[in-house]
Amino acid sequence: MKNFFPLLLLCIFAFSSKSIAQITGIQNVPGAYPDLASAFAALNAQGVGVGGATINVTAPQTCPTDGFRLGSIVLNASLSSANPLILNGNNNTVTGYVGTRSGSLTSGVNDAMIVLSGVDYTTIQNFVFNDLASNTTSILAMEHAIGMYNRSATVGSADGCRYITIDGCTFNLSNFSTTGAAVAASQYLWNIATAIAWDGTSEVDIHRSITINNNLFANIYSGIHFRGASSRNGRALMVTNNTFTNIGGGSSTAYGTYALFLDSLVYNNNISTGDLTQTTTSYHVWASTSCGGEQEALNNTLTLQSGVTTSITHGITLTSIGLSRMVNNNTLLFGSFPSITSGGVNGLVATYSGANNNITSEMNAYCK
Numbered sequence: 001m002k003n004f005f006p007l008l009l010l011c012i013f014a015f016s017s018k019s020i021a022q023i024t025g026i027q028n029v030p031g032a033y034p035d036l037a038s039a040f041a042a043l044n045a046q047g048v049g050v051g052g053a054t055i056n057v058t059a060p061q062t063c064p065t066d067g068f069r070l071g072s073i074v075l076n077a078s079l080s081s082a083n084p085l086i087l088n089g090n091n092n093t094v095t096g097y098v099g100t101r102s103g104s105l106t107s108g109v110n111d112a113m114i115v116l117s118g119v120d121y122t123t124i125q126n127f128v129f130n131d132l133a134s135n136t137t138s139i140l141a142m143e144h145a146i147g148m149y150n151r152s153a154t155v156g157s158a159d160g161c162r163y164i165t166i167d168g169c170t171f172n173l174s175n176f177s178t179t180g181a182a183v184a185a186s187q188y189l190w191n192i193a194t195a196i197a198w199d200g201t202s203e204v205d206i207h208r209s210i211t212i213n214n215n216l217f218a219n220i221y222s223g224i225h226f227r228g229a230s231s232r233n234g235r236a237l238m239v240t241n242n243t244f245t246n247i248g249g250g251s252s253t254a255y256g257t258y259a260l261f262l263d264s265l266v267y268n269n270n271i272s273t274g275d276l277t278q279t280t281t282s283y284h285v286w287a288s289t290s291c292g293g294e295q296e297a298l299n300n301t302l303t304l305q306s307g308v309t310t311s312i313t314h315g316i317t318l319t320s321i322g323l324s325r326m327v328n329n330n331t332l333l334f335g336s337f338p339s340i341t342s343g344g345v346n347g348l349v350a351t352y353s354g355a356n357n358n359i360t361s362e363m364n365a366y367c368k
Helices: 004-019 036-046 073-078
Strands: 023-029 048-057 068-070 085-095 112-117 120-130 144-150 162-167 170-172 183-189 208-213 216-219 224-227 234-240 243-247 254-260 262-268 271-274 282-287 292-298 301-304 312-318 324-328 331-334 344-350 358-362 365-367
Touching (some): 023 036, 036 048, 036 073, 048 073, 112 120, 120 144, 183 234, 243 254, 243 282, 254 262, 262 282, 301 312, 312 324, 331 344
Parallel strands (some): 048 085, 085 120, 112 144, 120 170, 144 183, 170 216, 183 224, 208 234, 234 262, 243 271, 271 301, 292 324, 301 331, 324 358, 331 365
């Protein structure tokens, strides 16, 4: 009996230590965890350990209501360049759920398959995101496949997403998703409508260094949306080597890539095509309100086409403030406009209001 209690205490200590151990190495789903929801719950509770972790998904996943949500005080504090997190889909599908939100690019109240809340140093690669075929209204449809949000609403410690890479994924949403974007980053808490006024003196609150590379936006209304705060711009959105198919497809403004309150946008080596069923304004790429820093659009191929009558179809539009604009070696193909009457087409536009600016446009081709 004397030796029983020390042994019991030792067993309890060993069990407790194991249950709170940080996650490291390759963790298979299913295997180490039955599904992605269980893996995310463990990551949020335990964090990532030395050398980082890879969640290796080997079977299709179906979203729970409100999607897969990643981000917590514990997890976010554990992530670093030395301890990154990789979510590897192995080309397995992630299927959406029946949405309940009307959605908006100016709100955090959106339906999303994966929600990232303030996580850093995370790669999402090789997933196929599919909305439900039965989600045939803007309320039912997924606004985002991947939505990046702040973790906290407290200015100065709002905890934005930083060093996020989205690579090798396929996005199959729908033309019913008129109020969202397949990949989005904005200054809100998820499911909260009130914007966060990011701290103006530090980078703790902002989203920055978001790389979206080598993805297929196969069936979308809008592709990518980045919205910083009027109090502090986000930084460094890199959109490279992607294919955007059939941008738009309805009567709301559509965007291939849309940025506001952002310093530095790189849009290089992308292929983008408009949707013939789009009946109002569309943009293949638009650096809009208060976009500063370096902006470049190099080696892209855009097919400008739509079903508009009196609206404008825009190719590359770089506006607002910043150090320089570089728009070189792009090919603009003019496709079909079967219904156009007094509408117009803007191929390349680069404007600026301010000083110390340089606009370069060289070797761009316009083809019928």
